[in-house]
Amino acid sequence: xxxxxxxxxxxxxxxxxxxxxxxxxxxxxxxxxxxxxxxxxxxxxxxxxxxxxxxxxxxxxxxxxxxxxxxxxxxxxxxxxxxxxxxxxxxxxxxxxxxxxxxxxxxxxxxxxxxxxxxxxxxxxxxxxxxxxxxxxxxxxxxxxxxxxxxxxxxxxxxxxxxxxxxxxxxxxxxxxxxxxxxxxxxxxxxxxxxxxxxxxxxxxxxxxxxxxxxxxxxxxxxxxxxxxxxxxxxxxxxxxxxxxxxxxxxxxxxxxxxxxxxxxxxxxxxxxxxxxxxxxxxxxxxxxxxxxxxxxxxxxxxxxxxxxxxxxxxxxxxxxxxxxxxxxxxxxxxxxxxxxxxxxxxxxxxxxxxxxxxxxxxxxxxxxxxxxxxxxxxxxx
Amino acid sequence: xxxxxxxxxxxxxxxxxxxxxxxxxxxxxxxxxxxxxxxxxxxxxxxxxxxxxxxxxxxxxxxxxxxxxxxxxxxxxxxxxxxxxxxxxxxxxxxxxxxxxxxxxxxxxxxxxxxxxxxxxxxxxxxxxxxxxxxxxxxxxxxxxxxxxxxxxxxxxxxxxxxxxxxxxxxxxxxxxxxxxxxxxxxxxxxxxxxxxxxxxxxxxxxxxxxxxxxxxxxxxxxxxxxxxxxxxxxxxxxxxxxxxxxxxxxxxxxxxxxxxxxxxxxxxxxxxxxxxxxxxxxxxxxxxxxxxxxxxxxxxxxxxxxxxxxxxxxxxxxxxxxxxxxxxxxxxxxxxxxxxxxxxxxxxxxxxxxxxxxx
Numbered sequence: 001x002x003x004x005x006x007x008x009x010x011x012x013x014x015x016x017x018x019x020x021x022x023x024x025x026x027x028x029x030x031x032x033x034x035x036x037x038x039x040x041x042x043x044x045x046x047x048x049x050x051x052x053x054x055x056x057x058x059x060x061x062x063x064x065x066x067x068x069x070x071x072x073x074x075x076x077x078x079x080x081x082x083x084x085x086x087x088x089x090x091x092x093x094x095x096x097x098x099x100x101x102x103x104x105x106x107x108x109x110x111x112x113x114x115x116x117x118x119x120x121x122x123x124x125x126x127x128x129x130x131x132x133x134x135x136x137x138x139x140x141x142x143x144x145x146x147x148x149x150x151x152x153x154x155x156x157x158x159x160x161x162x163x164x165x166x167x168x169x170x171x172x173x174x175x176x177x178x179x180x181x182x183x184x185x186x187x188x189x190x191x192x193x194x195x196x197x198x199x200x201x202x203x204x205x206x207x208x209x210x211x212x213x214x215x216x217x218x219x220x221x222x223x224x225x226x227x228x229x230x231x232x233x234x235x236x237x238x239x240x241x242x243x244x245x246x247x248x249x250x251x252x253x254x255x256x257x258x259x260x261x262x263x264x265x266x267x268x269x270x271x272x273x274x275x276x277x278x279x280x281x282x283x284x285x286x287x288x289x290x291x292x293x294x295x296x297x298x299x300x301x302x303x304x305x306x307x308x309x310x311x312x313x314x315x316x317x318x319x320x321x322x323x324x325x326x327x328x329x330x331x332x333x334x335x336x337x338x339x340x341x342x343x344x345x346x347x348x349x350x351x352x353x354x355x356x357x358x359x360x361x362x363x364x365x366x367x368x369x370x371x372x373x374x375x376x377x378x379x380x381x382x
Numbered sequence: 383x384x385x386x387x388x389x390x391x392x393x394x395x396x397x398x399x400x401x402x403x404x405x406x407x408x409x410x411x412x413x414x415x416x417x418x419x420x421x422x423x424x425x426x427x428x429x430x431x432x433x434x435x436x437x438x439x440x441x442x443x444x445x446x447x448x449x450x451x452x453x454x455x456x457x458x459x460x461x462x463x464x465x466x467x468x469x470x471x472x473x474x475x476x477x478x479x480x481x482x483x484x485x486x487x488x489x490x491x492x493x494x495x496x497x498x499x500x501x502x503x504x505x506x507x508x509x510x511x512x513x514x515x516x517x518x519x520x521x522x523x524x525x526x527x528x529x530x531x532x533x534x535x536x537x538x539x540x541x542x543x544x545x546x547x548x549x550x551x552x553x554x555x556x557x558x559x560x561x562x563x564x565x566x567x568x569x570x571x572x573x574x575x576x577x578x579x580x581x582x583x584x585x586x587x588x589x590x591x592x593x594x595x596x597x598x599x600x601x602x603x604x605x606x607x608x609x610x611x612x613x614x615x616x617x618x619x620x621x622x623x624x625x626x627x628x629x630x631x632x633x634x635x636x637x638x639x640x641x642x643x644x645x646x647x648x649x650x651x652x653x654x655x656x657x658x659x660x661x662x663x664x665x666x667x668x669x670x671x672x673x674x675x676x677x678x679x680x681x682x683x684x685x686x687x688x689x690x691x692x693x694x695x696x697x698x699x700x701x702x703x704x705x706x707x708x709x710x711x712x713x714x715x716x717x718x719x720x721x722x723x724x725x726x727x728x729x730x731x732x733x734x735x736x737x738x739x740x741x742x
Contacts (some may be wrong), residue, residue: 263734288648
């Protein structure tokens with residue numbers, strides 16, 4: 001038994017780190033060190049730099065422009081981005097939509113979308129959740145009715161992250177309301193957000209930022225060639241999309257970055273540093289848990305039900321670290337700005353907003369309660 | 383990274399698991415607790431006969447030179463099957479210490495340890511040492527009540543003393559969770575030196591690391607045993623006309639236990655893989671982190687296993703209570719509070735400096 005990286009893995013990590021150091025815009029890096037969000041232009045510039053290097057689409061097969069990495073290389077790459085810290089390639093584009101287009105898209109769809117998706121010429125957002133369909137995604141009600149060469153789409157989507165930056169949205173819509181099983185009447189549709197009938201409304205979250213939106217669809221005519229997979233087979237496509245890249249959900253490198261900020265803030269405070277040590281100990285074991293799952297994936301590339309362990313514990317520790325950073329700053333963390341956290345000059349200004357909005361991490365991507373039910377059913381057979 | 387066992391290790395695991403399953407279990411654990419020694423003579427002799435006492439003894443000293451994987455195999459099986467044996471204290475700690483002794487002493491004392499004919503225990507304390515004449519009070523845990531010889535760590539050197547030596551007296555008492563502890567009083571007792579100076583300091587760290595790694599593995603085995611029993615119980619116990627497992631609140635509790643057990647397994651693997659870590663501070667950080675996590679996860683799993691079993695969980699008639707006590711004992715021995723202080727004192731795993739500066 002040996003947990004140490006191979007010389008090739010160590011060299012790869014070094015190569016990734018050197019590239020990020022050389023290519024990441026220092027202004028973007030400074031923002032992220034302070035817990036601020038990069039703006040649209042900065043994210044686009046960084047993704048294009050990664051794409052020029054062939055690294056924007058880590059999980060895509062080589063014939064579609066991916067770098068040909070295995071699960072271990074992908075994890076190292078993301079860990080270096082998270083620890084730097086640097087922006088990830090936009091996950092809606094490269095982790096979610098790209099792989100399902102490659103698997104379920106027509107040749108015409110692949111030719112049309114894959115290149116611009118990798119280069120962020122098209123920015124995608126997801127259009128799954130609705131006011132009545134959260135964790136219970138199969139309850140979506142947005143209707144798509146075939147009319148000639150179009151689908152006419154009417155409905156109300158919610159929680160569209162970065163929709164105000166996005167050009168297109170991938171959605172789950174109901175094409176057969178009479179299907180015996182709810183899941184059987186759904187289709188996966190790509191919608192150009194510039195089409196008539198699309199309205200985007202911002203939702204300001206408790207961190208004071210505008211990251212998520214509602215999208216209203218009012219008789220939007222979507223060309224039928226934007227259907228991915230067969231009509232009424234959208235649940236299959238969506239399940240594939242949601243199960244991709246589950247091993248990187250522990251986000252260990254992000255938690256390490258928060259811990260570094262705590263160490264700076266709490267220097268000399270034995271009580272706070274003991275709390276940080278307790279988080280670090282668990283995080284060190286979570287790294288090993290992730291390595292164990294990656295090791296298993298090298299041998300069989302199926303979905304590992306233990307991924308739920310990574311999500312649950314990864315989120316728990318990231319939330320605990322963000323909370324500890326606020327505690328380390330104390331009441332000074334309460335200072336707000338009407339313009340949002342990005343307008344506060346010093347690095348302390350982002351701690352409380354980031355803590356607050358990180359509560360969402362145990363809600364999105366499969367709420368913690370849903371993860372526990374998955375574990376109980378799949379792993380325990382309860 | 384390679385998490386597979388090699389062929390020899392797989393064979394060892396099969397043998398150890400089979401032996402532990404056949405020999406251990408609730409009834410033998412209860413029977414052992416009623417003996418003066420607090421552990422099973424039968425199980426211990428069985429391990430000696432299979433050569434398992436030699437697994438962690440170095441090859442030059444006549445053992446099998448086992449490393450982290452072998453240690454984990456043994457610890458996990460002993461914890462899971464409630465095997466009442468002083469494996470850690472006698473075979474690992476005393477075996478490791480005697481491996482470091484000068485040749486004549488090593489050959490004589492180790493031979494008696496490996497064939498199971500002589501019981502050793504490690505005791506520590508503030509002992510004055512006048513050229514091998516020892517005076518002071520020492521204390522030790524499992525197996526100390528019935529040991530026939532002691533290895534005494536004076537804080538500066540290690541000595542072997544016979545339990546019947548003139549000037550030695552002990553006060554033994556049973557322990558919750560099994561075994562006996564003792565206060566050992568030394569009044570001008572002659573000891574045979576095993577190691578001193580730098581060699582003793584090196585040995586002390588080796589014993590610390592092997593102890594943490596074994597206890598983490600034993601905690602893993604005990605937690606797995608308690609969890610499996612709990613999972614079976616939830617599926618079969620019917621209340622309000624349906625199995626307990628149909629209650630989502632209980633499903634979620636079981637899922638939480640599973641998450642913590644995965645963390646505990648990672649802790650045991652990390653400790654096992656770090657016994658040879660060359661950087662002393664990093665090794666100490668890792669052993670502290672392993673201790674913190676093993677204590678936390680072991681406590682959580684033990685408490686939930688009892689809670690989900692209901693009343694039967696707090697009786698000594700059911701295995702779950704025995705796993706609970708063993709996990710409680712391991713938690714106290716690993717001492718999560720001082721481990722947290724140690725890890726914080728060493729600066730933890732990440733520095734205050736930004737990543738690129740720290741990782742340069």
